Amino acid sequence: xxxxxxxxxxxxxxxxxxxxxxxxxxxxxxxxxxxxxxxxxxxxxxxxxxxxxxxxxxxxxxxxxxxxxxxxxxxxxxxxxxxxxxxxxxxxxxxxxxxxxxxxxxxxxxxxxxxxxxxxxxxxxxxxxxxxxxxxxxxxxxxxxxxxxxxxxxxxxxxxxxxxxxxxxxxxxxxxxxxxxxxxxxxxxxxxxxxxxxxxxxxxxxxxxxxxxxxxxxxxxxxxxxxxxxxxxxxxxxxxxxxxxxxxxxxxxxxxxxxxxxxxxxxxxxxxxxxxxxxxxxxxxxxxxxxxxxxxxxxxxxxxxxxxxxxxxxxxxxxxxxxxxxxxxxxxxxxxx
Numbered sequence: 001x002x003x004x005x006x007x008x009x010x011x012x013x014x015x016x017x018x019x020x021x022x023x024x025x026x027x028x029x030x031x032x033x034x035x036x037x038x039x040x041x042x043x044x045x046x047x048x049x050x051x052x053x054x055x056x057x058x059x060x061x062x063x064x065x066x067x068x069x070x071x072x073x074x075x076x077x078x079x080x081x082x083x084x085x086x087x088x089x090x091x092x093x094x095x096x097x098x099x100x101x102x103x104x105x106x107x108x109x110x111x112x113x114x115x116x117x118x119x120x121x122x123x124x125x126x127x128x129x130x131x132x133x134x135x136x137x138x139x140x141x142x143x144x145x146x147x148x149x150x151x152x153x154x155x156x157x158x159x160x161x162x163x164x165x166x167x168x169x170x171x172x173x174x175x176x177x178x179x180x181x182x183x184x185x186x187x188x189x190x191x192x193x194x195x196x197x198x199x200x201x202x203x204x205x206x207x208x209x210x211x212x213x214x215x216x217x218x219x220x221x222x223x224x225x226x227x228x229x230x231x232x233x234x235x236x237x238x239x240x241x242x243x244x245x246x247x248x249x250x251x252x253x254x255x256x257x258x259x260x261x262x263x264x265x266x267x268x269x270x271x272x273x274x275x276x277x278x279x280x281x282x283x284x285x286x287x288x289x290x291x292x293x294x295x296x297x298x299x300x301x302x303x304x305x306x307x308x309x310x311x312x313x314x315x316x317x318x319x320x321x322x323x324x325x326x327x328x329x330x331x332x333x334x335x336x337x
Contacts, residue, residue, distance in 0.1 A: 087161035206233040250318035
């Protein structure tokens with residue numbers, strides 16, 4: 001068997017013919033020309049791709065999506081703002097007798113971007129804060145320690161807070177979300193409308209924008225806007241629901257996103273648009289836009305439309321269908337600066 005393999009190998013070797021001369025320089029030149037031709041071909045393909053891609057992709061696909069920074073908005077997670085500084089909690093507690101003067105009352109709780117006097121992430125609204133006897137309020141203050149269920153809070157003592165860093169000025173250009181603070185809402189809206197070409201808004205003077213939020217799924221934008229009746233509006237701020245005489249505030253939400261955005265699963269779903277086709281009660285046209293109308297209850301209507309591959313969904317609470325149809329007449333592309 002071994003001898004047969006040797007004979008076979010010998011026969012194969014005898015059939016191979018080698019060139020008499022090998023010109024290495026010629027071979028290298030041919031390879032170099034081949035590489036140059038290949039590089040030129042790649043450049044041509046890329047040029048065609050970049051030239052043609054705007055004609056086959058929607059405008060939002062060309063946008064650079066904003067990133068989410070791991071850096072928190074503020075240097076502390078627990079604080080109370082007084083006189084332009086952060087005051088952070090200490091472990092020290094004092095009695096009522098050690099308080100000197102009331103400095104203010106907390107009205108807002110939450111991590112706001114534009115911080116103002118009395119803002120806090122730690123203490124409930126209507127809590128008071130004070131100066132302390134024998135201590136400068138430039139170094140220490142005290143705040144109510146509230147206990148008990150909501151609306152039945154009782155003061156159990158007073159916590160000492162120590163002054164820390166000066167409150168920083170927010171980076172307005174990095175704000176892409178605001179709610180219930182006119183400065184934050186306006187800053188976010190200005191940033192959103194400058195980069196989202198499909199943004200549409202309600203321009204009715206009867207409405208006030210109270211929420212503007214921009215998110216993305218890594219490839220596409222998603223916008224959420226919120227409105228309430230403006231203070232001077234002819235539309236009432238509340239409505240009394242028939243049957244149980246329950247008084248509820250009026251508000252409406254708009255969500256705007258491309259068709260394939262997260263396959264329809266919004267990061268800010270809130271249950272606003274969980275409707276079924278069987279709940280569709282009709283269609284109507286308003287300002288050249290055809291809306292599908294859905295209704296869950298008398299004052300719980302939803303409206304949906306699609307324009308150039310962008311889905312627009314509107315939900316409301318407390319508004320009648322007639323009021324909503326009138327408001328949707330003002331639904332238009334957001335004006336640029």
